Amino acid sequence: MKVLVTGSSGQLGTDVVEVLRGTHDILALKRSDLDIADPTAVEKVMESFTPAIVINCGAYTRVDDCEEHRQLAFTANVTGPKNLALCVSRCGGKLIHISTDYVFDGNRAAHNPYVEEDEPAPVSYYGQTKLEGERVIRELTERCIVVRTAWLYGVVGRNFLKTILRLAIQNPQKKIKVVNDQFGSLTWSYRLALQIDRLIEVDGQGTYHATAEGYSSWYEVAATFLKQMGVPHNVHPCTSAEYPTRAIRPRNSILENRRLKTEGINCMRPWQEDLKEFVALYRERLMREAKGE
Numbered sequence: 001m002k003v004l005v006t007g008s009s010g011q012l013g014t015d016v017v018e019v020l021r022g023t024h025d026i027l028a029l030k031r032s033d034l035d036i037a038d039p040t041a042v043e044k045v046m047e048s049f050t051p052a053i054v055i056n057c058g059a060y061t062r063v064d065d066c067e068e069h070r071q072l073a074f075t076a077n078v079t080g081p082k083n084l085a086l087c088v089s090r091c092g093g094k095l096i097h098i099s100t101d102y103v104f105d106g107n108r109a110a111h112n113p114y115v116e117e118d119e120p121a122p123v124s125y126y127g128q129t130k131l132e133g134e135r136v137i138r139e140l141t142e143r144c145i146v147v148r149t150a151w152l153y154g155v156v157g158r159n160f161l162k163t164i165l166r167l168a169i170q171n172p173q174k175k176i177k178v179v180n181d182q183f184g185s186l187t188w189s190y191r192l193a194l195q196i197d198r199l200i201e202v203d204g205q206g207t208y209h210a211t212a213e214g215y216s217s218w219y220e221v222a223a224t225f226l227k228q229m230g231v232p233h234n235v236h237p238c239t240s241a242e243y244p245t246r247a248i249r250p251r252n253s254i255l256e257n258r259r260l261k262t263e264g265i266n267c268m269r270p271w272q273e274d275l276k277e278f279v280a281l282y283r284e285r286l287m288r289e290a291k292g293e
Contacts, residue, residue, distance in 0.1 A: 055196065056081055123248040148210070149187050164235070178222045179217065199265070208257070
C-alpha cells in the first residue's frame with residue numbers, strides 16, 4: 001500500500017516510517033521536502049504519488065510559543081491539515097491526522113479520563129488550533145482518522161525526558177522543580193506508530209484516543225525515568241502555580257483508549273513498561289546526547 005508520511009523527520013514521523021517501511025511503499029517527506037501549508041505543493045505530491053494513506057505527523061507543538069506565534073501555529077495545525085484533507089477528498093485515499101489531549105480543558109475530576117465522545121474545550125491557543133484542525137478535516141472528508149495522543153516521547157527530537165536528563169546531568173546539584181498536579185499518560189512514539197499501523201490494517205475510521213495505559217504526574221515521570229537511567233538527581237515536586245507558563249496546561253490530560261479497546265485493536269501498554277524498554281534500548285544514546293557529545 002502507498003503511504004505518504006508528512007513531518008517524517010520528527011519524533012513520531014521517524015517511528016511511523018520505521019514501523020511501516022517493511023510492509024508498505026513509503027514516501028517520507030520532512031518539512032523541507034513538503035510544506036503542507038502550500039496547497040499547490042500538496043496537490044502535486046498527491047497527484048504524482050497517489051497514496052492510499054496520508055499520515056500527517058507534522059505540527060507546531062511548542063505550546064508556549066503558540067501563544068505568541070499564532071499565525072505559525074494556525075498555519076501548521078489548521079491550514080496544513082486542511083490542504084491534505086482537500087486533496088484526499090479529491091484524489092481519494094485516507095488521511096490519518098495526529099491530535100492531542102490539549103483539545104480538552106482538563107478541569108474534570110482528578111484521574112477521571114476523557115473518552116472520544118467527550119466535548120472538547122481547549123484552554124490554550126495550541127489546543128484551539130489542534131481542535132480546529134480536527135474539525136476542518138472532518139468537514140472536508142469522511143475518509144479520515146483522528147488520533148489523539150498525549151505526553152509523547154521518543155529517541156528523536158525534543159521532549160520532556162531529554163530535558164530532564166540534560167538538567168540532571170549538567171546541573172547535578174541544582175534543585176529541579178517538576179509539577180506534581182498535572183496528570184496524563186506518558187506515551188512512547190514507537191508504540192503509537194505500532195497502533196497507527198494497526199488502525200491501517202483494520203481500516204479504522206473516526207476519532208480514537210491512543211495513549212499508554214495508566215497515568216502519572218510529570219514529577220512521577222521524571223523521578224521514574226532518572227532512576228531507570230541510573231542518574232542521581234535533585235528533582236522535587238511542585239504545583240502548577242509554582243511553575244507558571246505562558247500557556248495554560250490541562251490539569252487532567254488522561255485519555256481513555258475506549259474505541260481501541262471496544263474494537264479489540266488496542267496496542268498500547270502501561271507507560272512504565274514502555275519506558276523501561278525505551279531506556280534499555282537507548283540509554284547510552286540518550287546519555288551521550290544529554291552530555292552534548
